[in-house]
Amino acid sequence: MSNQIVQGILLGGYYALIACGLSFMFSVMRIINLAHGSLAVLSAFALWLLASRFHISPFFGLLIVLPLMAVIGWALQRFLLERSARGGALLPILTTFGLAIVIDNVLFEQFGADTRSLAPFIGSLSYDSWEWPGGIYVGKLAVIIFVAAVVLLGGLQLSLTRTGLGRSIRATSEDSDTAGLVGVDARRANAIAAAIAMVTVGLAGAFLGMRATFDPYAGATQLLFAFEAAVIGGAGSLWGTLVGGIVLALAQTLGAKVHPQGFLIGGHVAFLIVLFIRLYTSGLGLRGLLRLSAEKAP
């Protein structure tokens, strides 16, 4: 059992990694990017292409793909999100959903329905493991992903609080008009934030490809994982995202123990329970919730 808990926590690192870009973009721009998962899969395919066609190891491939993802993030904000966000809060949902459909199907058109993996290109790393006390074997890759998640979340948190750029991003997210008054270029801050978010998405896509398989339509599942981890962790703190990822992974592990098909169900149910508790504790309570709907609706 303790073995499964350890594996679950390590898997949580991956979920935190894919969730942090989503919650980062949401906290800065108030936009939920429905193409989030598809962009992660795009990054995985880019690395796969570099590895299989040009024999570039995925780790070196990141040196090419991550800057590319940053450019994509910048362009996404400048040409799509900025424009659609002006039309209200609902339009970006539709825009990014359309983008997700385009990305998924272009990938399908290019690469077909086969499932791929980056595992064959990273040598023995995909199956090497360390033995920990108590006879627990942990995969080296899983540990690397977890450490990468912690470093990335810590780095983001630090740069948001300590650097000038981080301050201007936070100021923009609080109130972009007022930030503009004191000389913060809100457009630039948003575009940089989107670029940073896409770099984290690119990294998450790389680890998705290394630890598992992916196909052109895998983006939707990754989006749901990212969203669930971000919501469970709660907005506000990036460390909450790590907790959210771990809770999600442990719930999935537990679900898989209860029923052979329970892995995904466990995660979804945990998400709904957390949501329910959050509504319950926000001063309404279950009875309040029902009564509110029946008579006291605002």
Add this chain to the structure above:
Amino acid sequence: MSAAVIERGTAASRIAGIGVAAIIVLLAIAPQFLSAGAVDRMTALFIYVILAAMWNALAGFGGLVSVGQQVFFGLGAYFTIRLANAGLNPFVSLFVSAVIVGAVSWPISLFMLRLKNGEFAIGLWVIAALTHLLVNLDRLIQGETGTSLISLNVYDASTRRLTIYWLALASMTALLAVLFRLLRGSTGAAIRAIRDNEDAAASVGVRVTGTKRLLFVLAAFGIGVAGALWLATAITFQPKTYFSVQWTAYMIFMVLVGGIGTFEGAILGALLFFLIETWFGGTGVWYLIGLGATALVFSLLLPRGLWGTLEERFGWRLLSVGYRVKLPTGTSNPTGEIASPQTTNSREKA
């Protein structure tokens, strides 16, 4: 003193009303002149219109963008399978199933309507994914293998085809009529107030949550009907096809292209989608890429859709659910409350 006239319909909209009645009568007798294949296609069109109108009711009028509406489509089909398996007449099952879907949507709404915008959108997607997995666990469905609506086989092919055609036509007409009545009545005023500004609507006493819940349950019921009808035409039930997010993608495409938040727009969008599918559906992936790209471009460049843009430019009203203030031409407005007829017209949408 020549006062401003407030009118509900225009001459055009009265003619349109007669036109709609004529079209429905024509559609009802159309199968006599259509081939079997054409009857099937028309049935699909009616289902698309239902889907578009219901998604539009939710997003365009309730301000609730959902990417998880496939859950109700899938459940509509699933409950039909279950009811028919329990011995209920398959055609009766279709509608009992939709009622159950509507009932199921109520507790879901208690929960989901507390989420905002994007959270609501993906939250429902999670519900859809979870429901899909749970339906897969049902022994009767046999996981992704699926099952069929076998009890429909007691009817011969042409009876089946015609019955489903008329049921689809009747469902579409009834659902559109209910929506139209709802939007024209006092609830409609509340709905439009919420769409334009939720906080302001709440401040003048509009029951925001109750009104949204009404739209949510209506949309769930309508999409449940659509899912059940689709099952009746396709016979086979594979969870993966029915709980696919593609259905929501179709709904978004139809409403976005036709005109979000306009009653006629959703119908126009469904018609266009039907034609595009007929002409380009065979091109497979490129067809889907085209749909996604079109939705993307419309959301950026023409967010009001085709009908919304035309309506604004030419002041068209066919199936008017709103009010229009007509000011006497050439006289200045003494109250100064309304800046100009132009603004009034463009402000009165829906």
